[in-house]
Amino acid sequence: MRLLLALCVVGFLLGGCAAPTEEMKKLQLQNSNLQGELAAAKESISELEQQKADLTGQVEQLTRISGTLEREKAVRVEETGQLRQGVRSFVRSQLSSLREFSKNEDFLDYSGGELIERSGSPGKSVSLVDTQNTMGYNGTLYGIRGQFSGPVALRLAVLRPIKQRWVVVWNTEKLEVKKPGLQQVDFPVPVSVEAGDLVAYQFPDEMPVACDKGTGGLLMIDQQLESGQKLQQQQVGSFQGYACSIGVVGILGE
Structure with missing residues (x-):
């Protein structure tokens, strides 16, 4: 009986010592795993910090490049603006010279009534649609030429026949003839x-x-025409139309 009790006590003591040893092994294994994870995390953090430093350097470099490009762009825009202004001035001077040459040499085409002295004038606010001298070709108009009895303000409208109507497709700004006699007034922009x-x-x-x-x-139409306005096409009856000493000059048949 005593022997059996002694064996039980020894077995109990051996079992109690074995349990802490297994628990210790588990704790050591977990600690080892945590140490490995910590080392991996530190390595990952180090790599991320290096990537951050590299990206920061790239951002700074791109910022410097962007600033340089913006300055270069501003310089190019200024140079382009100056070049365009110079080209416009040159083209204007050339057009002015061409118009003056064409006027002096009678180089431009003329479409309108004969520029002669006539017996009368409607003498009131009207619009005169020239149904007789339609444009025979595509081209560009540069001005109005006419026999005027005094200073006058006038405008020119271009009408295009579309489906039995005349549609006002262009309307110049007001032009001024300052002297009587045979005069020519040029459009600010060719038509x-x-x-x-x-x-x-x-x-x-x-x-x-x-x-x-x-x-x-x-x-003769008793109204002023506006761009986009549509008029019913009309025929001029016998002995009803006017012949006036006025017409347009330009280059037709381009």
Whole structure:
């Protein structure tokens, strides 16, 4: 009996000592794993810090490059603006010289009534649509030429026949003729026309242009025309149209 009790005590003591040893091994294994994870985390953090430093350097370099490009762009824009301004000035001077040469040498095409002295004038605010002298070709108009009895303000409208209507596709700003006699006034900007287009001469105040009634194809309209306006096409009856000493100059058949 005593022997059996002694064996039980020894077994209990041996079992109690074995349990802490297994637990210790587990703790050591976990500690080892944590140490490995910590080392891996430190290595990852080190790599990320290096990447951050590299990216920071790249950002700084790109910022410097961007600043340089912005300065270069500003310089190019300024140079381009100066170049465009110079080209525009040159083109304007060349166009002015060409117009003056064309006017002096009678080089431009003319479309309109004969520039002669006539017996009368409507003498009121009207628009005259030239149904007789339609544009025979595509081209560019540079101004108005006419026989005027005094100073006058006028505008030119370009009408395009579309589906039995005349559509106002262009309207110049107000032009001023300052002297009487045979005068030519140039448009600030050349006006493009197409074959079949008509022109209308608009006189907001009065019309000091020499005209004869019943011998031409100018149709009188008691209104000022606006861009985009549509008019019903009309035919000039016999002995009803006006013939006036006014027309347009340009280069037709381009």
